[in-house]
Amino acid sequence: MTLLKEIKSKRAKQRAKQPLRRDVFSRISGIVRQYRLEPSFLSTLDHAMEVLARKDLAPARVRIKKPMEFPLFSLATQKEYSLTTSIIGRVQNPYLEFVHSPEEILLCEYLYRLNPSIPPERLTRFHFETLVLHEQGKPRTSG
Amino acid sequence: MRRLLDSDLELLVESGFIYLPLLLDPDIEQETRKLFRSKRSREGSGRPGSEAIIRHKDGLFIKTLSIRSLLQHHKTLDPYAYNRLKNASLQKYQLTSGVDDIFLDETLELILFQIMPYFIKGRRGLQRKKLSEEEILDLISERIDIPEKYYSEALRFIDLKPLTDIQGDLEDQKPIHKSPANGLWPARKLRDWFHGAIQAKILADERDRVKKTLQVRQQLAHTKPEHVAIFFYIADKGSIEIEGFGFSRMKSHKEYLIYKRTGEYVLKDYYGRSYLFPDCRVAVSTYYTPLKPLVIEKYKHPFLRGYQAGQEICMGGFEAPTELTAEAVIQVLEEGITALLHSYDARRRIGYHSLDKTFVHIPTIVFEDYRV
Numbered sequence: 001m002t003l004l005k006e007i008k009s010k011r012a013k014q015r016a017k018q019p020l021r022r023d024v025f026s027r028i029s030g031i032v033r034q035y036r037l038e039p040s041f042l043s044t045l046d047h048a049m050e051v052l053a054r055k056d057l058a059p060a061r062v063r064i065k066k067p068m069e070f071p072l073f074s075l076a077t078q079k080e081y082s083l084t085t086s087i088i089g090r091v092q093n094p095y096l097e098f099v100h101s102p103e104e105i106l107l108c109e110y111l112y113r114l115n116p117s118i119p120p121e122r123l124t125r126f127h128f129e130t131l132v133l134h135e136q137g138k139p140r141t142s143g
Numbered sequence: 144m145r146r147l148l149d150s151d152l153e154l155l156v157e158s159g160f161i162y163l164p165l166l167l168d169p170d171i172e173q174e175t176r177k178l179f180r181s182k183r184s185r186e187g188s189g190r191p192g193s194e195a196i197i198r199h200k201d202g203l204f205i206k207t208l209s210i211r212s213l214l215q216h217h218k219t220l221d222p223y224a225y226n227r228l229k230n231a232s233l234q235k236y237q238l239t240s241g242v243d244d245i246f247l248d249e250t251l252e253l254i255l256f257q258i259m260p261y262f263i264k265g266r267r268g269l270q271r272k273k274l275s276e277e278e279i280l281d282l283i284s285e286r287i288d289i290p291e292k293y294y295s296e297a298l299r300f301i302d303l304k305p306l307t308d309i310q311g312d313l314e315d316q317k318p319i320h321k322s323p324a325n326g327l328w329p330a331r332k333l334r335d336w337f338h339g340a341i342q343a344k345i346l347a348d349e350r351d352r353v354k355k356t357l358q359v360r361q362q363l364a365h366t367k368p369e370h371v372a373i374f375f376y377i378a379d380k381g382s383i384e385i386e387g388f389g390f391s392r393m394k395s396h397k398e399y400l401i402y403k404r405t406g407e408y409v410l411k412d413y414y415g416r417s418y419l420f421p422d423c424r425v426a427v428s429t430y431y432t433p434l435k436p437l438v439i440e441k442y443k444h445p446f447l448r449g450y451q452a453g454q455e456i457c458m459g460g461f462e463a464p465t466e467l468t469a470e471a472v473i474q475v476l477e478e479g480i481t482a483l484l485h486s487y488d489a490r491r492r493i494g495y496h497s498l499d500k501t502f503v504h505i506p507t508i509v510f511e512d513y514r515v
Binding site for chain 2: 025026029073074075076077078081085
């Protein structure tokens with residue numbers, strides 16, 4: 001590649017529009033607003049791991065995520081903001097970027113512990129309950 | 144702004160400004176924190192009320208609109224809401240121009256007190272005593288069923304106290320409305336305050352009208368409410384009719400069509416056959432001079448050119464009066480009615496049309512359907 005072509009392609013790349021990605025805050029804040037979550041949700045979230053570990057999830061049909069339109073950016077009231085940041089603070093794992101509902105927020109930590117390397121396409125498509133069942137159904141390797 | 148004031152939000156009023164709850168995202172939160180940190184470092188240097196973001200009872204609020212400015216420019220910002228408030232405010236104190244003007248309407252006075260008594264029979268019996276203005280108004284309120292709402296409006300109209308108070312305040316140059324107290328306000332409560340303030344401002348702007356109305360009302364202070372109610376009824380409906388005599392306001396202000404009904408009548412043609420003509424209103428307009436009689440309804444008659452509404456009656460050598468006086472109106476109405484009822488000459492067949500078919504002209508209007 002000649003220097004001229006290199007400069008041109010570099011400039012073209014610079015000119016290209018960078019898509020605005022929704023961040024975790026916008027996503028969680030969107031769920032908090034849409035489902036009108038209350039601060040009591042945090043205590044449910046705190047005990048979610050114990051409950052899920054004990055609970056025997058019945059094998060059900062494959063659940064696909066419900067389509068939900070998240071805002072590109074989100075402005076929250078102080079109550080919503082505090083709840084949103086608390087949720088983000090408690091569930092610190094990359095799967096939170098793929099949740100679509102409060103139920104998935106509760107399953108998020110458990111799923112991450114079961115398998116921290118699920119590909120993003122699956123996380124985007126399938127409901128976390130289905131993924132948990134799938135992970136639980138896998139034969140465990142010893143050691 | 145209207146949507147904000149109609150919401151369930153709690154707004155903060157501080158130093159004449161409306162502060163709204165601050166919406167947050169991580170960047171705004173960070174900036175706010177920085178702002179408060181730097182504010183703490185230069186505590187006491189800023190003047191109160193100049194802060195863009197303030198903390199109140201653990202909530203953050205951001206400065207938005209100046210209340211004074213909103214009041215001043217509400218007319219431009221939201222003309223529809225302003226006009227609604229203005230109308231409501233003027234109606235509350237009966238300050239609408241129609242109501243004021245009706246008591247100063249000379250044409251209406253002429254019709255009610257000079258022309259109407261000529262056409263309606265009172266309780267005079269055989270006496271031909273001239274009715275006083277009070278007696279005429281009594282007669283009207285007896286003959287016309289004035290709805291209760293006009294009566295209660297009249298009572299409010301006669302009550303001078305509210306307007307006297309307003310004028311007193313305006314002359315003392317008191318502040319038109321107290322500013323809202325600093326602190327949290329439910330949005331709807333602030334909206335009510337805002338509406339009150341706008342209405343007070345409207346009244347202040349209408350200072351001249353308040354003065355003029357007070358003068359009119361002081362003159363009417365001893366008038367019976369039933370009589371004032373008649374004027375309210377006329378201002379609203381624009382017309383009344385008693386014993387076939389009536390008037391209705393025209394589109395142009397303070398102009399009327401004064402009319403008298405003919406009732407059904409019979410005319411005879413050349414061969415002595417009878418034609419029954421339906422009732423119609425012969426009217427004279429106060430707007431056009433010289434004063435000429437016309438028929439309001441769609442009507443046909445040998446003395447009317449066509450078959451349509453609002454036609455002038457063919458009056459031959461009648462000299463139409465040029466000045467609007469009671470005598471002139473009475474004369475024109477009587478001449479018009481006489482022309483329709485009694486002036487058709489079956490033998491001479493004067494007028495535009497003939498009742499019976501002639502072989503001289505091709506008839507454009509026929510009266511066969513009226514034949515009895």
